Amino acid sequence: MMDELTLVQRIVVWILPVIFAITVHEVAHGWMAKQFGDKTAYQQGRLTLNPMRHIDPVGTLILPAILLLTFTGFIFGWAKPVPVDARNFKQPRKAMMLVALAGPVSNLLMAAAWALLARIGVMLQVEFVSMPLIYSGVAGISINLALALINLLPIPPLDGSRVVSGLLPDYWAWRYNRLERFGFIILLVLLATNGLGLILAYPMYYAHQLFFDLAGL
Template structure:
């Protein structure tokens, strides 16, 4: 595909925001685990906002760049390096593991809220910031909603695992094939429409807040 300067700029901006959002997501998992008593993420160098320790060569670099520049952004998928946690170090293993799990998606919603507030306020002095801040809102809402889908090994699947007390063997068996099933499901128009509609509904309050603060 031919890349003009505008397409290259938009693609790079999208990629930078995606990488930062993915890395904040993984940092939040590591930070919460560290605060709840598990030293594993800190020992592995994951309690940092430096993106490099959180980046997966295929999931954070190769695949997203191919999606953005080779596939034209029509299909986008990406992930950071999973944060290793040992629940045995937690005072309340089941509860604390859920808190660590939810920290990732909640960090993305927090970024969306921060972008809506700052972007709305900055719009009054520089409307050109609209693209950046609405991109941050949209991407982070997408990451939060996607990761909360109740499917192993996504964060929502981990919460479901504790909610129904799923056996480790069952969880791993589902996780082994779930990404393939999910990718195939996303090619189905009804599934894709339902997921996009859910993401739009979750993003709506952030967009309305942005517009209210921007006065538009």
Template sequence: MNILPIVINLAIAVVPVILAITLHEAAHGFAALALGDTTARDAGRLSLNPIRHIDPVGTIILPGFLLVTQLVLPPHRIFFMFGWAKPVPVSAFRFRDPRRGMALVATAGPLMNFFLAWVGALIMPSVLGPSVWSAGAQQFLIYFMLANIVLGLFNLLPIPPLDGGRIAVGLLPLPLARAWAQLERVGILIVLLAIFILPRLMGFDPLGAALDRVLPWAFRVIFWLAGQNVAGLDGASI
């Protein structure tokens, strides 16, 4: 049995997710440092080393579960990967305006993902070609863009502890912001229910349906911002 194609497919699917998650978290730390908080730097988390950002559930268990189930179930291909990293520590009290500071730090993560997707769109034309290498590079860049777009959009959901929830806390009037911040205790459970449990119970995945509509548009916008003609990117269209 030739395992090389399996290894290559795994790398193409997993490496983009690791890069997207790692740089997302690093962006939070650098944004906090720019606003005067050295907590992430002091903890050694201002690093592009993925090992320093590993979360047992979000970086290993959940992506591993998605990987295995997609490979085991027909059509035995990897279509989607998702996960998260260990949150970068931030001390909001070190900001001049803690609420606004946390909102800015939260914004940095999705912005990094959208920037990385844009970089992928910039690189795409340079790898187009008929060779096997070109096909693999195109697939890697598409997965890289997909991982970053999905991670960036997903984190903008206004549910603490997702970035969108923290942005909402920074923008809402103080009484409402305090109430909304309380969701952080159960926010991850709400997210997991919305992604994994409710779609199975209802037989309908609203988040997946929304992504199906938004992703093609997001790809077109990013290619457009990169000055690329999507229709002319043969083999790389979404």
């Protein structure tokens, strides 16, 4: 569907969904941390939807742009991580698991919101109004599902690894968390070798089907 658009149109369609997906993901982490007693992100002004407070030049701008311009059909990115101080939690392991899950859950909720926007476009049947809503909805669904599923992978420091770490005994959690220094390299290798696409192919397919059905597409 996106193949029908020119490069400029693709950029216009994708820019807002990408920025919102990445920004809200980080705000969700900080908001959940605040619920458990850690106000670090709040005190540093990171609980805001102002994207300028969250932009990471590489993860928010350069990488998504490269993926978009090279027509990979797979776009993701990241923002500056919100600061979380687990020492402020009464139950650090449980709290960190829920703080980690807040990001992917926020992306799934946003995917649903974009699907409903696309559905409005489908129902209106007025081309100059419908098509922007549908294209934006498809982009919003795609980027949010990509962020949710990638972040649920058990590769430190992704959110899924925080859940796994919280379930492991202390010693094994410590050993497992030491992989964090290699996490970015692992992701780059998976991306370069299409390993990431192979791992996520079936989850992405069925998730897209579910949300596209919601959108009436």
